[in-house]
Amino acid sequence: MDTFVQQLINGLTIGTIYALIALGYTMVYGILRLINFAHGDIYMIGAFVGFFMAHGLGFAAEPSIVGLGVTLVGSMVAAALVGMAIERFFYRPVRKYARMTTLITAIGVSLLIENLGVVIFGNAPRAFPGLLHDATYPLFGNAAISKTQLLIFGVSVALMLLLQWIVYHTKVGTAMRAVSFNLNSAKLMGINTDAIIVFTFALGSALAAAGGVLTAQYNPTIYPLMGIITGLKAFVAAVLGGIGNIPGAVLGGLLIGAAETLVVGYGQNVGIPSTYRDAVAFAILILVLLFRPSGLLGTTVQEKV
Amino acid sequence: MPGFAKRIVGAVVVVLAIIVVNAMLSAEGLFGFGVPRYWAHVLMLAGINVILAVSLNLINGFTGQFSIGHAGFMAIGAYASAYLTVYHGQAWERSLSGAVGETLAGVVVFLLAILVGAVVAGLAGLVVGVPSLRLRGDYLAIVTLGFAEIIRIVILNMEVVGGATGFTVPGETNFLWVGAFAVITILVVHNIVRSDTGRALISIREDELAAEAMGINSTRYKVLSFVVGSMFAGIAGALFGHYTRFLSTADFTFIRSFEIIIMIVLGGMGSITGSVLGAVVITVLPELLRLLPSVGGFNFADLRLVIYSALLILIMLTRPQGVLGEREFGFNWLRRAQKRPEGDEAVGAGAGVPIAGRPAPTGGGESGEDAVKGVENR
Secondary structure, eight states, rough: HHHHHHHHHHHHHHHHHHHHHHHHHHHHHHHHHOOOHHHHHHHHHHHHHHHHHHHHHTTTTTTTHHHHHHHHHHHHHHHHHHHHIIIIIIITTTSOOOOOHHHHHHHHHHHHHHHHHHHHOOOSSSOOOSSSOOOOEEETTTTTEEHHHHHHHHHHHHHHHHHHHHHHSHHHHHHHHHHHHHHHHHHHHHHHOOOOOOHHHHHHHHHHHHHHHHHHEEEEEEOOHHHHHHHHHHHHHHHOOOTTOHHHHHHHHHHHHHHHHHHHHHHHHHHHOOOHHHHHHHHHHHHHHHHOTTTOOOOOOOOOO | OOHHHHHHHHHHHHHHHHHHHHHHHHHSBBBBBOOOOOHHHHHHHHHHHHHHHHHHHHIIIOOOOOOOHHHHHHHHHHHHHHHHHIIIHHHHHHHHHHHOHHHHHHHHHHHHHHHHHHHHHHHHHHHHHHHHBBBOHHHHHHHHHHHHHEEEHHHHHHHTTTTHHHHHOOOOOHHHHHHHHHHHHHHHHHHTTTTTTHHHHHHHHHHHHHHTTTTTHHHHHHHHHHHHHHHHHHHHHHHHHHHHSSSOGGSSSSSHHHHHHHHHHOTTTHHHHHHHHHHHHHHHHHHHHSSSBBTTBBOOOGGGHHHHHHHHHHHHHOOOTTTTTTTTOOOOHHHHHHTTTSSOOOOOOOTTOOOOSSSOOOSSSSTTSSSSSSSSOO
């Protein structure tokens, strides 16, 4: 039982990270019907900016809460700027074209960021400095939860509550929801859709960057291609929860994280080698799209001609 | 010259060209005119890439589906054919050479291996295609990517084909095989596109709902193009495996799929000559980059993938229909300006350029913005 709880805690920890990234995917899809392939790479950028900030501002040498906070906020701001720039220079000009064009552009941007990262930072993984004095708190039996995991849960929940407040209790949030409902009607209502789109990208990117810094505390290795697989899994999480649906993204993320860890953890006994870890998310994706394409919390709307 | 005779002459010319090139690529060369080994290598890869690009163009360009998992089918073809040649090839060759002589036995066995690779890849295309082709663009892309990754991971875990350490394969491919199959691929795809089936595929690309309203079973045709495309990818994989003589799943990652995509995007999705052009350019590009002098110890060849992605974005921003759009570059072009029957503007709706007078497909309305046919997410 305690192993199960431990696995669950570990799974939910990764799941929370997936949820943070999935929120970005789901928000952008909600307003633009565009899968932002480059989102996973924003997560990577967040981690790297955090890395350089932590070293540059001396937080690496002296772990502290303040250092963590500053790094977190700094990387979120930097990623928001990058996200806004991507939208402005790469996605906006192709918005008027057919869907496949925007899709290909998104893939191009994603690969550009990844490979620029490889060229600039080199492919060798770096160790992200721990910004907390880690500690483990035993729960029962062999199960324990670490300070880092508590940090991840805490910060993520705080950010998600903040997002919830923004989306449902502010004017900007109402505008976002309006744009995701029907972009043209929102324009007719006087909403500056371009600004809202930029804001959404900024929000999503900030969340992904927070995910990046938090992951780097949990799993200290960072490398330029770290956004690919994590980004894809977060996308699967968004689809699982119902793409376009914000609580769905959170639910999807947690489920994927838990499923992945549990399958790998218990799969050893059933003969599934741990190298199949990444396949779990894709298998879930295929199952979801086959049996419930609108996702767990999504609703179906009939296609009209 | 009557059309029939033209075709015979054309066929003879092509066959002779392939034989000549193959002879020139061999060590002695043809009458002393050889080709440096390095460029011979590039030529072989270009031929294989042509098969990949043309087959992917059938799915992406002519049917308008967005498959980014082509490398998975290539992998299946490679490993399936390799499994045969490694474990059964010699035994079969020996038993056959008694009957038909040694070279012919070798040819037959290799041909069989390639065909098996094609069939298995086609079956995989069927398995991937049937459930996925109900999905609209964005989702289909992710699902094909997912399937390609699953295929890769499964192959990686199969010890019988080498697993993580790789798989050594006898070297059977020479330019005769590659050239022949490249020509066959082009011919088959060209014939499909010019036929009723091709018209159905193009109509699905242009407007799937309207095609269905006209009585075209869009799922059936989409699956068809998917299976044919993946079969040829399997052939390319088989040829590739038996050329490099060493198979490792690292050759079949998303990067490979992406390279094929940029070939067809560059050449023009919807143009066979375009994909040939794109394949050749993208194959030659890294070699040209290697020839550039290093600037202060910084090798341009390392920038290969950065250049590809930047190129892709640039094409999408400036000329989304690619170099040739949907036009073909043929002998007609040399006699008169290429004109499509409907007018002389390249019809670019499939590739994203708004046609003059017809507004670009709107991005904000409800209609047509659904994830899956009949389903939308809130």
